[in-house]
Amino acid sequence: MMSFAERMLKIDRRIIFVVIGLCTLLPLLYPVGLPIKISQEVRGVYDHIESLPEHSVLLLSLDFDPASKPELHPQAVALLRHAFKKNLRVVSMTLWVSGTGMADELLTKVANEFGKQRGTDYVFLGWSPGGTAVIINMGQNLYTAFPSDYGGKPTKGQPVLEGVNSLKDVTYAVSLGAGNPGVEAWYVFGKDKYKFELGGGCTGVMAPGLYPLLRSGQINGLIGGLRGAAEYESLIGQKGRAVAGMDAQSATHVAIIILVGLCNVFYFSVRRQTRQQGSQS
Missing domain, CATH: 3.40.50.620 (HUPs)
Structure with a gap:
């Protein structure tokens, strides 16, 4: 039986596309107006x-x-x-x-x-x-x-x-x-x-x-x-389209960072489990 980490590594990529799409679309429709440092x-x-x-x-x-x-x-x-x-x-x-x-x-x-x-x-x-x-x-x-x-x-x-x-x-x-x-x-x-x-x-x-x-x-x-x-x-x-666009960009970047981080956690978790099973056998 596959562990939770193994199932997450084999998740349907369409789910990831939906997550990224929502992170892009929602801030465009409902801008948050995140703080922006003026250059x-x-x-x-x-x-x-x-x-x-x-x-x-x-x-x-x-x-x-x-x-x-x-x-x-x-x-x-x-x-x-x-x-x-x-x-x-x-x-x-x-x-x-x-x-x-x-x-x-x-x-x-x-x-x-x-x-x-x-x-x-x-x-x-x-x-x-x-x-x-x-x-x-x-x-x-x-x-x-x-x-x-x-x-x-x-x-x-x-x-x-x-x-x-x-x-x-x-x-x-x-x-x-x-x-x-x-x-x-x-x-x-x-x-x-x-x-x-x-x-x-x-x-x-x-x-x-x-x-x-x-x-x-x-x-x-x-x-x-x-x-x-x-x-x-x-x-x-x-605040108009540009601020909304920056909100969408920031949300998408955060989502990508989180997904990459989770993928690494799941990968090392599965590798550790594989090593433990190999040592026990």
Whole structure:
């Protein structure tokens, strides 16, 4: 007759899949809001936006597509909520044509949360061909680079762009990038030439490659991956998808550690029993 340890080692793997699935799903549906330590790089972006006076111009470049949505979409939502709370003028755009519709949708959704009006409180410029050349063109003349916004309305004369002629008139710029062009392009072709303050956001796997820019002061903050988005949500006091995602990740990690530990206990228990039976025989 098999011992309890032997039966547990031969447990149906589908049960383990169900346990992991529940540990992932339940925190997403019912977030706990586990404590999250705020990193200095994320606080750098938050503190700079927090220090801006009302009606300052925040340029938010949403340089990603749906493939990076799980990590960068929550970052964008948190940043926009912070900007609209501060009554900043938001000028948004994208250097990735595949992310244009998604960027417009998320900007409109967050703006509606705060009762902000398109053209008065925010504008979505959309996408323009040229990649890094678009940044250079914006540095020379914003209205040449984007004669009209994403909805086809002429950009010149929109209240949100009053006093904004080029990147030199931007108070603060943040690029949420999933690759190239992204944060590095905004530094090389934007900040370095036109001298505006720059912050960044990126996927978790890209963050280590951008730390040299952060340490040298070339960008003043960096939001890295889902963890960074969760930190920003905590800072603005609006916990959303990122915090729920971190809860799910933590619960899943704990479950895996427990399962691995139990498997080792059962394995050594069975091995000890086998040795004892062998010595008795």
